[in-house]
Amino acid sequence: METIQIKIERITYANQETGYVVLRGMLKNRQITAVGIIPEVVTGANLAGIEYQFQGGWQRSKYGYQFVFDQATLLTNRLYYFLAKVVKGLGEKTSRRLIDHYGENQLIEIIEKTPERLLEFKGIKEKKLAKIKTSWEKQKDIRELATYLLPYGITPNLIVRIYNHFERDAVKKIQENPYLLTEIRGIGFKTADDIASRLGIPYDSTFRIQAAVIHLLMEAGESDGHTYLPATELQKK
Template sequence: EELPTEVARQNPEAPGIFQAYGIELPTGENLEAELDGEWKKGKYGFQLDVSYFHVDIPQTADGIEAYLSSDMIKGIGPVLAHCIVEKFGKRSLYVLDHTPERLLYIHGISETKLEKIQEHFGTGAYHIIRENPFRLCEIKGFGFLTVSDE
């Protein structure tokens, strides 16, 4: 969907760049997300009050690294995300989903750290969330409005 004219023109140095705000929005560079909400005029121009978002599962190594280092996967920060993608490349999400024990080959991931990562990513989490995003409601910080598309 195209941006409202006022939004597209409000920043001549970076056309189409705007601020979005909402609960539990993902952060990180190179993340692609679909946002839905209501445009509101604020002190600094038009902003999107996000009522729904969906993060696309990345297919590139850079996208996977951004996804893993975002605040969506607890226990993995930017450095660890880089190490995981450096080791497994585009197969990183597959490894997390199907053979997470292979993460133990990465310096900085201990058995305890792996358990924490699995608590948030979980066995089969990628497929579970894809089939039933409302399962995210089971995680602290995710509510019905965050995961629903209504």
């Protein structure tokens, strides 16, 4: 696996539901194409001018030579990135002025605890404040979800799907009932069961039994074409 660092020049394709992007950027004075999942795309962020570190490999496709990555790490200052690229209409100049005026730590504290104070800053009106608050919560939720699920082997692509499915309080919902993850295409009973086991969910949990029954019925339908199973057959499985 190779690691590269590039500054994004433009996004040629972005799927806001999955986080999948096709982008153009500069690598050692030459322009390249890179494709993969960037979770921040879900927030609708404009990634032009942002620096990332990608891990992956080079592949030849019908579109030419591309770097296909499966891990993306944001290198640009996260607070500046959020203000300038995620919050619509704020812009780079106002973002830098905000950071210079308050300092990073104080500005983060203001956004999280007393965002109304930003109305004192020239250029911040009610509409922009509302966008800042909404965007901050969304980005915070996605980052929290990624931090929680990546150690379990859940890919960035699936994390985006999970967020889009549960939205707010996704981590709390998963902690209470990890088997809810089976509602996501690409996550099966075994993966959810492994996470549940690590979280200490009892072996005889009602959540586990319900998920196992649904899993077995779905499996019987997909592999054998059954539309139902007698209780005795289900018990044998």
